[in-house]
Amino acid sequence: MRNRLLVVLVGVLLVAGCGAQPAPAGHPTDTACETQPGGEKAESGVRIIGVNLVAKHCAEFEVTNSGSRAAVYTVTFAFLASSGEALVTPQRTVPVVGPGRTVKDIVRVGELRSELARVKIVKVRSVPAAEAPSAECPSSGxxxxxxxxxxxxxxxxxxxxxxxxxxxxxxxxxxxxxxxxxxxxxxxxxxxxxxxxxxxxxxxxxxxxxxxxxxxxxxxxxxxxxxxxxxxxxxxxxxxxxxxxxxxxxxxxxxxxxxxxxxxxxxxxxxxxxxxxxxx
Missing domain, CATH: 2.60.40 (Immunoglobulin-like)
Incomplete structure (x- = not known):
């Protein structure tokens, strides 16, 4: 009886493991940024929704695809000092946002040479997912x-x-x-x-x-x-x-x-x- 129970339990665990889905690439899987609400307006479907200016130097943002085709987004940010100087301008690529979908992501930077005052969106570029350049070999060869x-x-x-x-x-x-x-x-x-x-x-x-x-x-x-x-x-x-x-x-x-x-x-x-x- 005990052996039969162990077999049943193992079977349940295997089924549960098979059904688990990993988080999509490029999507945050934690809240380690610990942001405060951000006030930047949306730019080409991208909006900063939270920033951490003190300890972790990061920003949480969301991308909304209002088009009719899945798209890949590349967003350029500026992390600014109180003088307005751009301390660093990182890029973040968000892969394959479906039409009508909104995806959240986080951009992080390392140590900065000056105190961080705010984060803003500099540029947004989007290309149809079907036409995006690939790091892997496409089916065309x-x-x-x-x-x-x-x-x-x-x-x-x-x-x-x-x-x-x-x-x-x-x-x-x-x-x-x-x-x-x-x-x-x-x-x-x-x-x-x-x-x-x-x-x-x-x-x-x-x-x-x-x-x-x-x-x-x-x-x-x-x-x-x-x-x-x-x-x-x-x-x-x-x-x-x-x-x-x-x-x-x-x-x-x-x-x-x-x-x-x-x-x-x-x-x-x-x-x-x-x-x-x-x-x-």
Whole structure:
């Protein structure tokens, strides 16, 4: 009888364990921040709901997706001194917030060189979950991503777009990546000319020069293309910014939405170079 009871108890525990669900990645699993209510207004669906300015230097916030598609959010915060100086500007990515859903999260920083006065939201970027760049190999076998920041010199900007063949077979590229520029509301920008080659923007070498040639990528190999632009601003022109760029690596490929923060000024032009195989 005793042995039968032990078997029943073990079975109950196993069933209970199988039904337990882990907390979603990026979501707080505790209240260790111990925040006081925050008073910052919502910014693009993100609102700070509590801060700890003294001991733990953290802020609790919530993200509400009012759109119709699941999205990945990247939020930039500023932890400010009483003078208004930004002591640190951390980013926090909240993965896959479903349409109509609200998700809470916590951003934490370490020791600060000055007394913390408040926390504010600096910038919010969101991309459809189906178009978000991935650190893992997607089902297409092609992983597309961009440099974190553009190289800048004398108003000239150069940003690399990278493509890794992480699949099991060789892939061939030819030509240029297809681009669509988007504004802060994810609306297409039609007033910018997308030109082939960096020489459409500058005579200086940028990596976006030369003709398009066929590129064969074996598994594990990478290719790059470069975006080139100037942020010149002239009186009377429309100052255009494109936080988002939708990129198709090749015809028929699924698009990936990048956040390169293109500050195009009033030039109305963006140069894109051909795919070139990265050298080992």
């Amino acid at each position: 092609l992983r597309l991503y961009a440099d974190d920041d553009a190289e800048a010199a004398m108003g000239l900007r150069v940003l690399g777009i990278h493509l890794e063949n992480c699949g099991p077979r060789a892939r061939q590229l030819k030509g240029y990546p297809k681009l669509e520029l988007l504004d802060e509301k994810h609306k297409a920008i039609r007033t910018v000319k997308i030109l082939h080659g960096g020489n459409a923007i500058t005579s200086s070498p940028t990596g976006a020069d030369g003709p398009a040639r066929p590129v064969v990528l074996k598994p594990g190999e990478r290719a790059s293309a470069h975006l080139v632009w100037r942020n010149t601003v002239e009186a009377g022109g429309a100052n255009i910014s494109s936080p988002y760029v939708r990129v198709w690596a090749e015809p028929g490929a699924a698009p990936i939405m990048l956040t390169p923060e293109l500050d195009l000024g009033t030039t109305g032009k963006l140069g894109v170079g051909p795919w070139k195989k990265d050298q080992p």
